[in-house]
Amino acid sequence: xxxxxxxxxLSVGDTLGGSSSYVTVVSQTLVTDRLREMSPYLNRxxxxxxxxxxxxxxxxxxxxxxxxxxxxxxxxTVPPVSGAAGFFGGLIMLFGARLGAGCTxxxxxxxxxxxxxxxxxxxxxxxxxxxxxxxxxxxx
Numbered sequence: 001x002x003x004x005x006x007x008x009x010l011s012v013g014d015t016l017g018g019s020s021s022y023v024t025v026v027s028q029t030l031v032t033d034r035l036r037e038m039s040p041y042l043n044r045x046x047x048x049x050x051x052x053x054x055x056x057x058x059x060x061x062x063x064x065x066x067x068x069x070x071x072x073x074x075x076x077t078v079p080p081v082s083g084a085a086g087f088f089g090g091l092i093m094l095f096g097a098r099l100g101a102g103c104t105x106x107x108x109x110x111x112x113x114x115x116x117x118x119x120x121x122x123x124x125x126x127x128x129x130x131x132x133x134x135x136x137x138x139x140x
Contacts, residue, residue, distance in 0.1 A: 001109060012050045015114065017106025018061070019097035020045065021054035100125075 005016045027042040029035070036043045045051045069075040081089070097103040100122055102111065107126070111119020 002113075005109065005113065008053065012053055014050055014053070015106070015110035016057070017102055017110055018054055018058045019094065019103040019106060020051070021058045022094055023098070024051045024055055027051075 001016070008014055008016055023042065024045045027039075027045040030039060030042055030046060036046075066075070097106075100107070101118070102122065104123075104126055107116075107119040107122040112123060
């Protein structure tokens with residue numbers, strides 16, 4: 001991961017993370033000049049390798065997880081969730097990642113490596129939140 005961080009930083013001038021890829025995909029809805037003027041934030045993410053590489057990164061993470069689960073024999077062994085639960089869970093996670101100015105990989109891998117103070121707080125909050133939810137869900 002450290003080597004990938006170096007390659008991404010040198011080639012596109014960005015750091016490792018994935019939550020901006022969703023903004024890049026949503027920005028493709030700005031098809032008219034009027035819509036682009038209405039949302040300068042989204043308009044910044046419409047074009048360029050600096051935006052689209054994260055989409056490749058996210059797709060690679062999903063495909064890598066699929067290959068890992070298939071090769072270990074664990075694919076399909078976890079009880080599934082409904083499509084609606086998966087969709088709304090993903091939406092909530094995405095909202096949190098954008099609200100928190102980055103996802104777990106963005107803060108945990110890139111932010112802490114660059115000694116960004118807010119990333120240390122974000123990672124601690126993510127671990128604390130995950131631990132609390134884990135205890136709630138499993139009743140321990």
